[in-house]
Amino acid sequence: MGIHVDPVRDDAVRSPASDHSGAPATVQPVTWTGTGIRLLDQTRLPEDVVYLDVTEVDQVVDAISRLVVRGAPALGAVGAYGVALAARQAQRDGWSPEEFERATERIRAARPTAVALSLGVREAGRHLDAGVAAVVAAADQLTIQDAQRNREIARHGADWIGGRLSERLGRGPLRVLTHCNTGSLAAAGVGTALGIIRELHARGWVDLVHVDETRPLLQGSRLTAWELSAAGIPHVVQVDGAAAGTILRGEVDLAVVGADRIAANGDVANKVGTVGVALACAYAGIPFIVAASHDTIDPDTATGADIPIEQRDPDEVLSFRGARVAPARSGAHNPAFDVTPAALVDALVTERGVTEPADRRRPVPTT
């Protein structure tokens, strides 16, 4: 397993405010090297910009589990490239069909909640008969499509917000709240929710982004703030507990988040803490917007109650960088996701357009 540090990109993002023209507009969290997958190690941001080359299925599963790579669209890419990697390893090591099947199943099951990981494995798997190169080409195609979908999501989302908040925009740019990381670290392109925020910023509509830090692994303060810094978008980090109060106090005009899986009835699984943001938006009467590629809507999952919620290691909550923060005998409850009822979602933005699940007159698309 090789470790690469890219000093140019490192410099660019280490001092984002010094020269925005030199900072990357987006990053590539997942790329195919020809012999394996290169992953930007998101556990080490923002301090270190380090790439990890993985060439074995065990390494892919470990990287997914440890959140070296995370974010629904990026998991789709790593699932697809993971099948190519498994096919190479199968040729090299002479695996039986059953061994290969078990290997790809391990990749697919490395995280249970995001539907994208499964979809990536399945889509790439359809090209196996045509050889490894065809699988890689299919994964490349998924990545290209994802970047294109990101752009469509950003445009549709910004258009909807411009319409819904046109009066508010007449008084000046918007205060936006987001939770977790849904930017280019989580996707192949500009991201989903963060792609919308980038587009709002490009239109001159962003005053300030409130970034929930997103405990326990701080994807907000470590990753989203890093992307916003690099893009020169004004932001403040806040603890997750501050989201509701900030919204109720009138300091936020809208919230935009991503999704890991959307049930057929429109219920949304996303990073733990999301439903608290949705409840506060509903109470305050401001739009709560979910952005995701259309295939995040899973017709095989009827309602939010049917979405498996990943329980992660209690130590993520009880320790911080190796130092225990809770009493030795205390345990933790550590669900990685929560479910937001469709009734709290004002806009669901996909590459196909916008639906309004909270508006009971309109059905949620399930196909």
Added chain:
Amino acid sequence: MGIHVDPVRDDAVRSPASDHSGAPATVQPVTWTGTGIRLLDQTRLPEDVVYLDVTEVDQVVDAISRLVVRGAPALGAVGAYGVALAARQAQRDGWSPEEFERATERIRAARPTAVALSLGVREAGRHLDAGVAAVVAAADQLTIQDAQRNREIARHGADWIGGRLSERLGRGPLRVLTHCNTGSLAAAGVGTALGIIRELHARGWVDLVHVDETRPLLQGSRLTAWELSAAGIPHVVQVDGAAAGTILRGEVDLAVVGADRIAANGDVANKVGTVGVALACAYAGIPFIVAASHDTIDPDTATGADIPIEQRDPDEVLSFRGARVAPARSGAHNPAFDVTPAALVDALVTERGVTEPADRRRPVPTT
């Protein structure tokens, strides 16, 4: 400034599950030493049980600001003893009345949101003409009263819960959620919200306590979990963002929190993150209970919008134990409190009894 470590108490709380009979049922966060105030340094829990002796006003203000001592009732005690300490220092150093006035004002203003700190300073100040010993006696009296009020709050709260949730209790003990620390570390006795939880546990009504970790300073995982461990009460720590999802998923039967100030209209200022818990309880239809001494209701503050919300150092959010967790140029929004509208409070428990602010047929007591 002397530092004391009490090895007996240290052992007792370091291994709370090994022998509950040896663990302290409650701790004393604030005591008068005869020459100054002894404070249990809550910034160092749960690792170290260290006491700090302060004998100068500067040290008192610093200790309050750094949250060496925190929690509304404990702040009342430190405010009262702080006046005695200032009177001693005034005699020693030959202060003018104006210098003394400025010193006590600095103590009073060290934290702006909790009304108890002001009340403690004011109450103790009424005895200044009778000398330092009389001020200390008044502060002692406040402490004794607070412990008594804690017991009354615990009893009233548990009685109300027993009535409201009698059917649920028929099916087994309750899953309780709490936020921040409102136990004996925050008060002179068993605490407010945590006092109710102790009483519920004593009645055999507690299955599990969900402890919100309470970012940024982790009063939940560091302090509440420590008290619950010592008391042998089953609990799990969770990130603040998990509260709403846990409640909506039906894993919690009620939430009990404290209050730093209650406006005349019943709006409640409490640790940031509280209103998110209240919104989730309202959505899920489970009781949201606020416990506080009656004098937390401030007749001079008309509504929650009139409560000053302390903004604390951004570094509390952006760094953890000296290590930066966010990009160098990112700022933070760090309100220490939020405001829960009275309409979301199912029960307000004081030493005088229980009122039901969310029930619009009943007025909130303002005197």
